[in-house]
Amino acid sequence: MKYLIIKDNKGSYWNGDEYKDIDKINKEDLLVLLNLAETEDFEMDTYNEKSLGNKAHQIIYKNINDKFSQFLKDKDKFSKEAEDLYKDAIKKYSVEVSDKSDEVEENIDFEEENQINAEDIPF
Numbered sequence: 262m263k264y265l266i267i268k269d270n271k272g273s274y275w276n277g278d279e280y281k282d283i284d285k286i287n288k289e290d291l292l293v294l295l296n297l298a299e300t301e302d303f304e305m306d307t308y309n310e311k312s313l314g315n316k317a318h319q320i321i322y323k324n325i326n327d328k329f330s331q332f333l334k335d336k337d338k339f340s341k342e343a344e345d346l347y348k349d350a351i352k353k354y355s356v357e358v359s360d361k362s363d364e365v366e367e368n369i370d371f372e373e374e375n376q377i378n379a380e381d382i383p384f
Contacts, residue, residue, distance in 0.1 A: 264294055265305035265326060270314035272322035283321045291325075298329055299336065305329060 264275045265283075272283035276290055297303055308326040313319045 262302065263304045263306065264297060265322070265329070267306045267309065267312045267322070270312065270318075272313055272315075272318040274325075282318070283325070284315075284317050286321070286325070294329070295332070298332055303329070303333060 262275070266273050266275075266280060268280075273280040274283055274286055274290065274294065277293065281290075305326060308323045310319055310323075313322060
């Protein structure tokens with residue numbers, strides 16, 4: 262789906278319900294678009310100064326388009342770096358439940374002499 266479009270000499274973005282003028286975009290909208298760019302098939306119209314009549318739309322659309330183009334280009338690299346960063350920690354702190362469950366049950370020994378009697382508690 263195209264999330265950034267140029268139509269009728271205006272830049273627009275998809276806010277989840279409809280296309281809105283690019284000069285109305287806020288940080289929450291940018292975050293939503295960034296999350297969509299990470300997970301969805303994210304498309305956008307290529308920036309073309311001549312197809313945008315409004316100077317504000319030209320500046321905003323160009324900046325957003327450039328940043329999202331770079332993000333999409335590096336998306337796989339970011340995923341690989343994040344995976345590598347946490348791979349060692351995940352391996353170190355992961356526990357094989359099936360291997361440890363038998364060991365835990367064998368080590369638990371409730372003998373009568375080791376149990377605490379409620380009368381022995383001083384308070």
